[in-house]
Amino acid sequence: MAPHTPxxxxxxxxxxxxxxDQLTADxxxxxxxxxxxxxxxxxxxxxxxxxxLPSPVDAHIHPDxxxxxxxWLSREPARTLGDLIEGDVRARARIPGSAAERSGALxxxxxAHGTRAMRAHVDVAPVYGLxxxxxxxxxxxxxxxxLDVQVVAFPQLGLISRPGTAExxxxxxxxxxxxxxGLDPLGVDGDQDGQLDFLFGTAVREDVxxxxxxxxxxxVGVRQLTEIARRTVDAGMEGRVTVxxxxxxxxxxxxxxxxxxxxxxxxxxxxxxxxxxADPVLPTGVLxxxxxxxxxxxxxxxxxxSPFGDGNMINRAHLLAYRTDARTDDELVACYDxxxxxxxxxxxxxxxxxxxxxxx
Ligand SMILES: [Zn+2]
Numbered sequence: 001m002a003p004h005t006p007x008x009x010x011x012x013x014x015x016x017x018x019x020x021d022q023l024t025a026d027x028x029x030x031x032x033x034x035x036x037x038x039x040x041x042x043x044x045x046x047x048x049x050x051x052x053l054p055s056p057v058d059a060h061i062h063p064d065x066x067x068x069x070x071x072w073l074s075r076e077p078a079r080t081l082g083d084l085i086e087g088d089v090r091a092r093a094r095i096p097g098s099a100a101e102r103s104g105a106l107x108x109x110x111x112a113h114g115t116r117a118m119r120a121h122v123d124v125a126p127v128y129g130l131x132x133x134x135x136x137x138x139x140x141x142x143x144x145x146x147l148d149v150q151v152v153a154f155p156q157l158g159l160i161s162r163p164g165t166a167e168x169x170x171x172x173x174x175x176x177x178x179x180x181x182g183l184d185p186l187g188v189d190g191d192q193d194g195q196l197d198f199l200f201g202t203a204v205r206e207d208v209x210x211x212x213x214x215x216x217x218x219x220v221g222v223r224q225l226t227e228i229a230r231r232t233v234d235a236g237m238e239g240r241v242t243v244x245x246x247x248x249x250x251x252x253x254x255x256x257x258x259x260x261x262x263x264x265x266x267x268x269x270x271x272x273x274x275x276x277x278a279d280p281v282l283p284t285g286v287l288x289x290x291x292x293x294x295x296x297x298x299x300x301x302x303x304x305x306s307p308f309g310d311g312n313m314i315n316r317a318h319l320l321a322y323r324t325d326a327r328t329d330d331e332l333v334a335c336y337d338x339x340x341x342x343x344x345x346x347x348x349x350x351x352x353x354x355x356x357x358x359x360x
Contacts, residue, residue: 003314005024005025005026005041005042005043006024006025006030006039006041006042006043006163007023007024007025007042007044007045008021008022008023008024008025008034008038008041008042008043008044008045009021009022009023009024009045009047010045010046010047010048011046011047011048011278012047012049012050012051012052013047013049013051013052014032014052015051015052015053015333016175017167017284020033021034022047022052023039023042024036025039029050036326046067048105053114053340054117054340054341055114055116055335055340056114056115056116056171056313056316056317056339056340056343057115057116057117057118057119057295057313057339057340057341057342057344058110058115058117058118058119058296058297058298058311058313058316058343059118059119059123059242059272059295059296059297059343060119060211060244060272060274060295060297060298060299060344061106061110061119061120061121061297061298061299061300061301061311062120062121062122062123062154062299062300062301062303063094063099063102063103063106063107063118063122063136063301064099064102064103064120064123064135064136065088065123065140065300065301065303065304065305066102066103066105066106066120066300066301066302066303067095067102067103067302067303067304068102068106068109068183068301069097069101069102069105069106069335070095070096070097070102071096072093072173072309073094073095073302073304073335075087075091075304075305075307076090076091076304078131080102080206081184081187081215081355083187083249084194084304084305085156086218088156088303088304088305089127090156090304091096091126091303091304092126092304094189094340095304098135098340099122099131099132099135099136099139100134100135100136100138100139101132101139101311102137103120103139104139104142104143104225106301106311107139107140107143107146107147107149108143108300109148109310109311109312110311110312110313111143111146111147113310113313113314113315114313114314115147115311115313115342116147117147117148117149117150117343118147118148118149118150118297119149119150119152119179119211119297119302119343120140120149120150120151121152121154121211121213121244122136122151122152122153122154122177122182123154123156123157124153124154124156124165124168124169124172124177124181125156125162125165125168126162126163126164126165126168127157128157129168129177130171130172130176132152133151133172133175133176133177134157134176136149136151136176137151137177138176138223140215140317143212145225146265150176150178150179150199151176151177151178151179152178152179152180152181153168153169153172153173153177153179153180153181154181154183154213154360155169155181155183156183158183158188158189159182159183159189159198159199160191160194160195161188161189161190161191163255166198166327167196169181169202170206171337173202173206173208178208178209179204179208179210179211179218180199180202180206180208180209180211180283181210181211181212181213182195182196182210182211182212182213182326183212183213183357184214184215184216184224185224186199186213186216186223186224187215187216187220188218192223192224192227195238195284196227196228199212200231200235200237202235203237203240204235204236204237205231209240209241209242209272210236210237210240210241210242211241211242211243211244211272212228212241212242212243212244212246213244213245214228214243214245214246214247214248215245215247216247216248217247217248217251217280218248218251218252219248219358220248221246221247221248221249221251222248222249222260223245224248225248225260225264225269226260226263227248228269229263229264229266229267229269230267232267232268232269233266233267234270237268238267238269239268239270240267240268241268241269241307242269242270242271242272243269243270243271243272244272244297245272245273245274245279246271246272246273246282247279247280249271249282249287250280250281250282250283251280251281257283257286258286258290259288260264261286261287261291262290262311263282264287264290264292265280265290265291265292269292270292270293270294270295270342271287271293271294271295272294272297272321273294273295273296273297274293274296274297274298274299274316275316275319275320275322275323275324276299276306276333277298277306281323281324282294284320284334284335284338285324285331285334286326288334288338288342292308293342294342295338295339295342295343296316296317296320296338296339296342296343297312297316297343298310298311298313298316313339313340314339316334316339317335317338317339317340319337320335320338320339321336322336
């Protein structure tokens, strides 16, 4: 069936609980219970009361690291972020299959569960070169029309503290990456200004968005977040900067949380949360209530960091609701909204990238 063929899904259950016939064309919903009936050439599909939901966006995933589709990987014990990073490098040499094969298998699984777009954080380091960026880009290009994929060049092993990485990051933007990534300017690099000078300077020069991993907790995390917000406004990059994880925000409460939320909303800095295991999860309700764009993602899926994850964002919405103790219908809907819409709004993964990704 050609992608533009109109399709009438009969008896779908809409978000407000009623049954309706849903007409789609060119991949978009055009009407419920179309008054003139289905158009000529329309294909009819009996939905049988299945729930119709907006498809989710995976706003933070690491497909180059995954073992998806491959054999079991036994993980090393790890107590610190440094242990995990070093174990990741050692494991990578043992994982069979190319980055293109493994990430492609994960993309197919995500698309099969309804994911329409993903922001892929892909390792860039002297030990890997740009091989992972090339592999994930090739997998994404092979799935054009199925899934929109943005590639973030991610300095997992450090940026300023890992000589040669900055040059590779800059090069990656011409070789498959859409977005420049960062990682704990203080916690990993120990050089806040050094990392942020490079990131913002390159982002402005190359006209690309930024997505910075910030697992640092309070108070250093908040200090970095505040500086990122200040530089975002100075650089005129409102709506083009995302901070991933931002565990420090989860540590805040009351007036401090409200003030940080206002700062993020005013500077157009979005946040991404993954609702992982024992990690802090963002107070999504408070943040969105202040106008902060919050999206959700899988993070690592069955890689050297974790044996968990499945790239299924419906399950991620469940985890987000569970971790934030959602109970009421409104709270549950708000969690799904973060997963389905947070990544698709202005400034989110579907709209902040360069022209490389087909943004429909
Ligand atoms: Zn990540």
